[in-house]
Amino acid sequence: MAQMNMVRALNKALDETMAADERVCVIGEDVGVDGGVFRVTKGLLDTYGENRVFDTPLAECGIVGTAVGMAIYGLRPVVEIQFSGFMMQAFDQIEQNMARFRRRSRGRFPVSMVLRTPYGGGIRAVEHHSESREAYWAHTPGLKVVIPSGPRNAYSLLHASINDPDPVIFYEPKAVYRAFREEVPDVPDPIEIGTAQVVREGADITLVAYGAMMRPTLEAVEDLTEMHGVDPEVIDLLSISPMDTDTLVTSVSKTGRCVIVHEGPRTCGIAAEIIARLNENAFEHLLAPIKRVTGYDIHFPFFQVEKHFLPDADIIVDAVKETLAYE
Amino acid sequence: MPMTTTGRATEPRSLAAKLSNETLCTWLRDMLLIREFEVRSMQAYQNKKIGGFLHVYIGQEAVAVGTIAAATARDPVITAYRDHAHALARGTEARYCMAEMMGRLGGCAKGKGGSMHMFDRRRNMFGGHGIVGAQCPLGIGLAFATKYEDEVIDGGASRRITLCYFGDGALNQGSLHESMNLAGVLNLPIIFICENNGYSMGTATARGTTMAEDLTAKAVGYGFESASIDGMDVMAVYDGFMPIAEQCRETSRPAFVEIRTYRFKGHSMSDPRKYRTKDEEQRYQAMDPIERFTKYMAAERGVTEDEHEAMTRSVRKEIREAIRWAEKSPHPELGELYRDVYTDIWGPYRGTSGPEMHDKS
Numbered sequence: 001m002a003q004m005n006m007v008r009a010l011n012k013a014l015d016e017t018m019a020a021d022e023r024v025c026v027i028g029e030d031v032g033v034d035g036g037v038f039r040v041t042k043g044l045l046d047t048y049g050e051n052r053v054f055d056t057p058l059a060e061c062g063i064v065g066t067a068v069g070m071a072i073y074g075l076r077p078v079v080e081i082q083f084s085g086f087m088m089q090a091f092d093q094i095e096q097n098m099a100r101f102r103r104r105s106r107g108r109f110p111v112s113m114v115l116r117t118p119y120g121g122g123i124r125a126v127e128h129h130s131e132s133r134e135a136y137w138a139h140t141p142g143l144k145v146v147i148p149s150g151p152r153n154a155y156s157l158l159h160a161s162i163n164d165p166d167p168v169i170f171y172e173p174k175a176v177y178r179a180f181r182e183e184v185p186d187v188p189d190p191i192e193i194g195t196a197q198v199v200r201e202g203a204d205i206t207l208v209a210y211g212a213m214m215r216p217t218l219e220a221v222e223d224l225t226e227m228h229g230v231d232p233e234v235i236d237l238l239s240i241s242p243m244d245t246d247t248l249v250t251s252v253s254k255t256g257r258c259v260i261v262h263e264g265p266r267t268c269g270i271a272a273e274i275i276a277r278l279n280e281n282a283f284e285h286l287l288a289p290i291k292r293v294t295g296y297d298i299h300f301p302f303f304q305v306e307k308h309f310l311p312d313a314d315i316i317v318d319a320v321k322e323t324l325a326y327e
Numbered sequence: 328m329p330m331t332t333t334g335r336a337t338e339p340r341s342l343a344a345k346l347s348n349e350t351l352c353t354w355l356r357d358m359l360l361i362r363e364f365e366v367r368s369m370q371a372y373q374n375k376k377i378g379g380f381l382h383v384y385i386g387q388e389a390v391a392v393g394t395i396a397a398a399t400a401r402d403p404v405i406t407a408y409r410d411h412a413h414a415l416a417r418g419t420e421a422r423y424c425m426a427e428m429m430g431r432l433g434g435c436a437k438g439k440g441g442s443m444h445m446f447d448r449r450r451n452m453f454g455g456h457g458i459v460g461a462q463c464p465l466g467i468g469l470a471f472a473t474k475y476e477d478e479v480i481d482g483g484a485s486r487r488i489t490l491c492y493f494g495d496g497a498l499n500q501g502s503l504h505e506s507m508n509l510a511g512v513l514n515l516p517i518i519f520i521c522e523n524n525g526y527s528m529g530t531a532t533a534r535g536t537t538m539a540e541d542l543t544a545k546a547v548g549y550g551f552e553s554a555s556i557d558g559m560d561v562m563a564v565y566d567g568f569m570p571i572a573e574q575c576r577e578t579s580r581p582a583f584v585e586i587r588t589y590r591f592k593g594h595s596m597s598d599p600r601k602y603r604t605k606d607e608e609q610r611y612q613a614m615d616p617i618e619r620f621t622k623y624m625a626a627e628r629g630v631t632e633d634e635h636e637a638m639t640r641s642v643r644k645e646i647r648e649a650i651r652w653a654e655k656s657p658h659p660e661l662g663e664l665y666r667d668v669y670t671d672i673w674g675p676y677r678g679t680s681g682p683e684m685h686d687k688s
Contacts, residue, residue, distance in 0.1 A: 033602050034529040057499030057535035058527050089458065089500070124378040124442050128457045263432045298668050302376025302441050304430040304658045 003181045009151035010040045010116075010172065012184065013158035018048050021076060024162060026053045027063060028080030037082055038118060038177055060089035064115065067095045071167070072109040072251065078162060084119035084171065085128030098167045099142035111167045114158070119147075120212045120263055121310050122175030131300045132211075132264035137169045137275070138241040144193055145263035147171040149214035151236060153197070156188035164193055171240075171255065173212035191309055196244035198251065202233035206251040208274060209261040210237035213311060217261050220316035231319065240270055248274060249281040254318040256287035257326075259319045261311050266294040288326035291319045332512045338342055341391075342569050343562035348628050350426055352638070354396060354561055355624055358388040358617050359642045361412045366441075367646050368428055370410070376654070377428045379441040384412040386591035390522050390617035391416045391492075394586070403451045403469040405462050406492035406584040409522075409590075410455025413492065414445035414475045417452045421645055426653035429525055433656030439664065459493075459527075460500030463519070466491030467509050470517035474579060480501025485579045488572060489517040496527025498536050498545060507549045510581035518568075518575050519551075519583045522558070546583035558588030559614045562623070589614075 004012070018024045026041055026048075032055040035042030045053040056063050059079055067077035081087050087094065094115070101111045121130040137145045144166055149156035154172065161168040191197070199214075200221060209217040214236055224230040234249050237243070252258045258278060260271035271292040278290060293311045301309050343351070365383040372381045382489060384391070391412040395404065406413045414424050427434030428442050436444050443457040453469060456462035470489040477485045497503050498521060503596035510517050521542055525532055546553035552574060556567035564586060571582045589611040593600050601610075624630040 029527075030529040037528075037597075053532060055530050057530070058496040059499045059501065061501050062499070086458065089502075091459070125380040126443060126457065129380065296664070298664050301664050302430045304437050304438070305661065305664060307377075308661055309664075 001185055002004040003153055004184050005178045005181050006036060006148070006151045006154045006172070007040055007177050009155040009184045011042060011044075012160055012164070013155045013188070014041065014044060015047065016161060017162045018044065018052065023074065023076040023275060024052075024078060025070065025075060025235050025318050026078050026080065027056055027067060029056055029058055029063075029082050031055060035257050036080055038174065040116070040172075041080065050097055056282040060086050062092055064090040064098060066095040067113050067115070068101060070112055071111045071113040072101055072105075076112050076162060078114045078116060081115060083129045084133065085131055087115075087117060094137070094143070095140055099140045102166065103142060110165050114161045114168045114170050115312065116158075116170045116172060118174035118177070119171040120173050120175055121300060122212060122221050124306060126302060127300045130306070132262070132295065134169075134171055134240050135269050135306055138270060142167065143241065144168045145171065146238065147173065147211040147240055148238065149173065149211055149236050150176065152184050152189070153191060153236070155184050156191045157193070157238065159188040160191060160193050168193070171211060175212045176215070185320045191238065194239045194242040194244060196238055196247040197236045197264050198233065199236050200232065200234040200249065202231040202255070203232045204255060205257040205259065205324060206233045206235060206248075206255045207261065207316070207320070208235045208237060208248065210240065210254055213261045213263055216311055216313045217316055219313035220320065223313060223317050224320055225272070228317070228321065232320065241278070243273070245281065248278060250277050252282045253285040256285050257323045258290045259293060259316065260290065261293045261316055262293045263310055266292055267297050269294055271285045288323045291323050293319045341566065343565040348630075351624060351628060352630070354392050355620055356638055356642060357392045357416050357641060358561065358620065360421065360645065361388045361391070361415050362617060363642050363646045364411060364415060364424065367650060368425075369592075369596065371429065371650065374477065377442065378430060379443070380408070381428075381442050381596045382409040382594065383592050384409050384590070386611065386616070387522060387558065387588045388412060388522060389561035389564050389620070390586050390588050393561040394490060394520060394568050396565055397569040401451060402487050403453055403473060403489045404492070405453040405466045405469060405489070406455055407459065407462060407494055407497065408443035408455050408457050408496070410443065410445045413455070414447060417447065417450045419445065419447040419450055419452060420649070421650040422649035423447075425646075425649040426656045429653045430658060431653050431656035432659050432663070433653065438656075438659050439663070439667070460497035460502040463491055463493055463497065463503045463506040464509070466517055467506050467513070467515060470510065470515035471513060474516055476677045485516055486576065487516065488575045489515075490520060491517055492520045492522055494527065495521060495523040495525070495532045495536060495542070498542065499527070507545075507551070507581070507583070511549045511551065514579060515581055516579040517581045518571060518574050519581065521583070521584050521585045522588055524588050526590075526594065526602065528594045529598070531602065541685070542585040543583065547582050549581070549583075551581050551583045553583040555585045555587065558586035559611075559616045559619065561616055561620050
């Protein structure tokens with residue numbers, strides 16, 4: 001066990017998986033000499049050499065396609081796309097090849113690869129450096145979409161993702177990268193992709209969040225329990241796709257009320273999907289309409305209004321109070 | 328078949344040397360203005376008055392000034408995210424640029440774009456762009472549009488060229504190659520201007536690009552006229568670029584230029600520059616394009632120290648006033664965020680996330 005931030009925890013997972021399996025290679029823009037713009041791949045070039053850790057040209061479409069080719073041959077590439085906004089240049093390779101090759105080849109060419117990328121706001125950046133578009137990838141069958149919320153689950157989930165037989169989009173909340181430290185175990189926790197985590201049990205209402213939004217959500221929980229006498233249950237989704245419907249349904253069947261938090265735009269966002277599943281599976285237990293606390297339906301705004309765009313604890317508390325007040 | 332020749336700006340064509348003192352003084356002033364703008368922007372960024380990312384042009388001033396001097400005000404300009412200089416050289420007032428950097432309503436994109444998004448429709452400045460290479464296909468559209476307007480709508484000859492700038496990193500993006508091919512197939516008057524500052528973020532050009540020792544090789548397969556130009560000397564930039572620009576205007580055929588330059592600062596403000604040596608940085612700093620041109624203007628054009636000092640003072644004053652003006656301009660209101668997502672014909676678009684934004688100030 002050691003205390004570390006998310007950057008270190010991810011680096012540890014990469015180092016360990018590379019040491020254990022020579023099929024694992026790291027490719028991306030400035031991942032080698034520079035160790036990545038956020039330093040997640042720091043030191044890997046020195047340890048594993050430039051055949052396994054290589055700097056690519058600025059060519060996202062080419063990078064992802066290359067990785068798919070490596071994967072269908074049998075390697076296990078881990079791609080870094082410098083900011084999730086740059087994935088749009090590679091949309092074709094992600095959607096048409098990374099997601100579909102297993103099915104297209106009737107299982108003969110599985111695509112065991114990970115596409116790591118920092119997502120989300122909170123660092124005073126701009127539109128293509130701040131967005132949260134996980135809903136795109138969750139919409140595509142064949143992709144797994146994983147979003148850790150802290151150093152510990154980031155470490156274990158990256159291990160699981162690299163060892164997964166299917167392609168994983170691994171969204172790293174850049175606002176969390178160096179925000180706090182956590183005990184990270186020496187060996188990964190056995191978290192399965194597709195499993196959500198109940199991080200707090202409660203009776204009154206279910207709060208669902210993931211990634212960077214876990215922090216304001218937990219802050220809201222503190223406020224709700226201490227100031228308002230509310231006993232919320234909190235679910236950290238961890239996997240956006242496949243989504244752990246059972247955990248969601250079990251929780252909401254118990255509490256009857258639910259607020260979902262994400263920073264991506266609201267329309268056709270992940271919250272909409274969760275609401276649909278709860279509607280299908282827990283309708284008779286619902287005591288109030290399910291509320292969404294999300295980013296707005298605009299392109300990610302410039303730094304000076306970022307704090308207004310991103311959900312925060314106050315808005316979450318208000319949403320919880322409104323949901324609880326519904327009769 | 329298009330004619331393919333590879334021009335080199337090594338022979339002194341001395342086009343710039345024939346220009347008037349007055350013209351050359353505007354170049355010098357523009358370069359000083361850009362430098363001052365960038366230095367003050369860095370300070371403002373460090374003081375958190377500027378957010379987002381900041382990519383400064385210090386060291387590359389001769390490129391924007393020398394090329395834009397060879398164009399007309401009606402020629403569209405489009406570039407990547409290191410874009411303040413192009414807007415300033417195009418004549419966009421420093422205060423509108425500075426207000427944009429600071430996210431103020433008075434900025435050239437209403438404070439909603441920031442450092443990477445300098446737009447000025449009136450001056451045919453079609454913006455900076457944040458995604459590497461993604462502006463290049465737009466350049467094709469602009470060149471098509473001017474040619475269409477000149478020839479089809481106005482019934483005359485195509486007389487305008489599009490200046491499409493990008494860095495050496497963009498050479499490896501598919502979007503650039505698709506654009507070059509389209510420009511050739513459609514016979515468009517566009518100049519692909521590769522500002523080769525030696526590094527694609529942290530990767531040396533030769534590590535990420537084939538034929539890095541002669542980037543004009545990229546033009547051969549597309550059948551373009553090309554040239555490789557010294558970007559540390561504004562007169563060499565003009566001398567090398569002007570004939571290409573004239574030919575592009577005359578023939579309405581695309582061309583490609585590599586302009587070799589160096590960014591004195593990092594890729595962005597958060598770049599520790601571990602990928603290059605201090606020695607190398609100092610070697611290039613000794614070739615400072617502003618110092619070089621200042622010396623020429625003093626020795627060959629009789630610009631006195633007093634005159635130079637007056638120019639420096641006026642530039643400082645202009646930027647100081649720009650900052651003051653920008654700081655007085657308000658931040659956009661929250662309701663402004665819903666504007667311009669679509670044409671506001673139905674009122675601001677709210678999607679399902681309205682009705683009002685929470686004001687947390």
